[in-house]
Amino acid sequence: MTYGGMYDVIVIGGGPAGLSGAMWLGRYRRKVRVFDAEDPRNAVTWAVHGYPGLDDISPQDLRKRLKQQAVDAGAEYEPGVVLSIEGGQDDFKVMMEDGRVFGARRILIATGLRDIVPEIPGFDDFYGTSIWHCPDCDGPSIIDCKVGVIGWGRSIAAYCMYMLTFTQNLTVLTHGHPPDLTPEASDALARWNIPVREDVIERLEGEGGQLQRIVFHGGATEDFDAMFFHIASGPGSSFAAELGCEADEDGILEIDKDYQTTVPGVYAAGDIVPGSRLAIRAAAEGVRAAVGIHKSLIPDDRRLQPKSEPPKADAG
Known part of the structure; x- marks a missing residue:
């Protein structure tokens, strides 16, 4: 075991x-x-959309720019x-795959x-070019197109209601799974003429990254311009859970106004905390x-106590 040194903050995730x-x-x-496994969620996406000042930059180029800015500011990246x-606040120990151990006063997950x-x-031939998971990011790319939405869970109807922002030509594709729809959800889909097709998908066809049709088990086909999927997602790591950070049933962490989790000294940001899944929001x-971390590290002898108010006179 090799000790790699003590840091004010170790950031996990690049x-x-x-x-x-x-x-x-x-x-x-x-x-x-910063320690980064370099296996990002959006690696297959051709561009990051809606990032102010940057016009459809690729995820790789965005991370490259942000990494250089971080290093230029004095951060170390590995x-x-x-x-x-x-460990705990002011004395965390971060164990690496190669056996090294680093100390940290604060952790940012x-x-x-x-x-x-x-x-x-x-699926992989079209993922990131005409198949996506995030309507906020890629919905504007499919205005008025015919779109298939893969999903069968209780939230699939709500997902489709959100997708109506961009197109009303939607079809739910359960891929052989019985849909878990409440009467209210079924009524909503029917009201917006969104069919539910339960056939097993045999394969996807298209050219040059552009989806053209779905072939179902048994040979039936249906043409689509694009697809989204909404099945499930979970935390990209188990560190927060192992440290005892409180989270909801989906693994989304509870944080305070400074982005500190329920465990002192452990902070979190990005898709792992409540909110939309946008790159600009994560940044x-x-x-x-x-x-918040910087403020927490300011020593007590540099903190001025607020001026106490004089006691209020009794009403009587």
Whole structure:
């Protein structure tokens, strides 16, 4: 076991949240190190949309820019896999896959989410170019198109209601699973003329990354311009759970106004905390978490107590 040194903050995750947080921690002259497994959720996506000042930049180029800014600000960056985190505030121990151990006063978890991706032949040929999971990110790409939505859980109807922002030509595809729809959900789909097709999908066909049709078990086909899927997602790492951070049933962490979790010294930002799943939002939250961490590290002898108010006179 090799000791790698003590840091003010160790950031786990090198996406927009982690790198933006690291950049601002560097600006605050904190000793910060980023560990990134370099396996991002949006790796297959051709572009990050709606990021102010950047026109459809690729996820790889965005991370490259953010990484350079973080390093230029003084942060250290290393591709590496973290195995576990132990200890508590001011004395965390971060264990690496290669046996090294690093100390940290604070931890910023920015490991995002992982999606359950349907196992369908041909899916990978279109994932990220005409098949997506995030309507906020890619909905504007399919205005008035014919879109299939893969899903069968209780929230699939609500997902389709959200998708109506972009197109009313939707079909729910359960891929052989019985749909888990409440009467209210079924009524909503019927009201908007959204059919539910339960056939097993045999394969997907198209050219040059553009989906053209779905072939169902038995040979039937149906043409589509694009697809979205909404099955399930979960935390990109188990670190928060192992540390005892409170989370909802989907693994989304509870945080305070400074982005600190319910475990002192452990902060979180990005897709792992409540809110939309946008790159710009993740970057902003990384900055907000960095500000909260920096404030928590200011020593007591630099904190001025608020001026006490004089006692109020009795009404009598």
